[in-house]
Amino acid sequence: MLELAPLGWYLALSAVLFAIGVVGVLVRRNLIVIFMSVELMLNAVNLTFVALARSMGSTDGQVIVFFVMAVAAAEAAVGLAIMLQLYRGRETINADEVTTLRW
Amino acid sequence: MIVPLFAVLALLTVAASLVVVLHTNPVYSALGLVATLFLLAVFFVALDAHMVAALQIIVYAGAIVVLFLFVIMLLNLQVEARAMAPAPLVVVAAAGGLLLGGLVLAAVLREPELPTAAVGPGYGGTEALAERLFTAYTLPFELTSVLLLVAIVGAVVLGKKRMP
Numbered sequence: 674m675l676e677l678a679p680l681g682w683y684l685a686l687s688a689v690l691f692a693i694g695v696v697g698v699l700v701r702r703n704l705i706v707i708f709m710s711v712e713l714m715l716n717a718v719n720l721t722f723v724a725l726a727r728s729m730g731s732t733d734g735q736v737i738v739f740f741v742m743a744v745a746a747a748e749a750a751v752g753l754a755i756m757l758q759l760y761r762g763r764e765t766i767n768a769d770e771v772t773t774l775r776w
Numbered sequence: 777m778i779v780p781l782f783a784v785l786a787l788l789t790v791a792a793s794l795v796v797v798l799h800t801n802p803v804y805s806a807l808g809l810v811a812t813l814f815l816l817a818v819f820f821v822a823l824d825a826h827m828v829a830a831l832q833i834i835v836y837a838g839a840i841v842v843l844f845l846f847v848i849m850l851l852n853l854q855v856e857a858r859a860m861a862p863a864p865l866v867v868v869a870a871a872g873g874l875l876l877g878g879l880v881l882a883a884v885l886r887e888p889e890l891p892t893a894a895v896g897p898g899y900g901g902t903e904a905l906a907e908r909l910f911t912a913y914t915l916p917f918e919l920t921s922v923l924l925l926v927a928i929v930g931a932v933v934l935g936k937k938r939m940p
Contacts, residue, residue, distance in 0.1 A: 676822070676892075677779070677781060677782040677785070677819075677822040678779050678782035679889055679890075679892075680889075680890045680892065681884050681885055681887065681889065681890070682779070682782055682786070683819065683823070684880075684884040685880075685881050685884050685885065686786045686789065686790075686819075688876075688877055688880035688881050688884060689790055689877050689881070690789065690790070690793055690812075691876075691877075691880070692873045692874070692876045692877030692880070693790070693793045693794060693796075693797055693873065693877075694793070694797075695869075695872070695873055695876060696797060696869050696870060696872070696873035697796065697797035699861070699865065699868075699869035699872070699873075700797070700860055700861050700865070700866050700869045700870070701797065701860065701861070702860065702861060703802060703853070705802050705805075705844065705847060705848060705853070706796070706797075706802055706805050708844070709796050709805055709806065709809050709844065710796065710797060712809060712836075712840070713793055713796060713797075713809070713812065716812065716813065716816055716836075719816070719828075719832075720816055720819060720820075723819075723820050723823050723825045723828060724819075724823055726823075726825070727823040727824055727825070727892065727893075727895075727900075728890050728891065728892055728893065729893055730893025730894065730895045730899070731893075732899070732900070732904050732905060732907075732908045733908060733912075735825050735827070735828050735900060735905055735908075736905060736908045736909050736912075736913050738825075738828050738831075739828070739831065739905070739909065740913075740916060740920055742831060742832075742835050742836065743920045743923065743924060744920075744923065745836070745840060746835065746839065746840055746924070746927075747923050747924055747926075747927035748927075749840045749843055749844070750843065750927050750928070750930075750931040751927050751930045751931055751934070753843055753844070753846075753847045753931075754930065754931040754934035754935045755934055756847060756851075757847060757850065757851070757934070757935055758934050758935070760851050766851065766853075
């Protein structure tokens, strides 16, 4: 095995990536970039799953990563279709200008 | 222990993910996302998850990011005037992000060193993964196929006609 670092380092990297994703969702106004930040968070969690699976010597964590990827693909397909429809109707995908559902 | 190599890769990953979040041009954000995903695949290989690393590159970098790029090109998005939220919100979000990252970092580094289990030569390969997937996780696997079917139908319906 190619042992790069102890497990704690992987978990720390994953925490940093997750925090960057959270900040991206809060800070950016472009819906597509918000989406990419969500993907970033999903990937941070994937890294945690794989690192802990390796630490425990079990394959289950890797199977969960498989499911996370499937959910991310479904989410991207539907979300991007919604954005296309939104752009056709409103000529914008800025989160500040799409407020119909906000009370 | 090759910790310096890990540090270099981790810094590259963080830099690429910061490009995703901070660059005002969405195309550069997408390219930053590709770089992040490839670097994560490197970590997966280092963690003996070879199948997951291959899937990461084929499915994530190959399919999902291409979908993002398609939509960016289709909408002809240029650099926007107001890419970021108002300044007060940015400050609060950055502080919150640092706090969240620091909190989890502190919790992780406080833990005693977790052991690394010894694994057989087939660990993380297609066979080991498929065996778990099609025995213990059969029901979630079938449900995932239903989810993907619903997503396909939803994407086709949403993309087809002009909605009011």
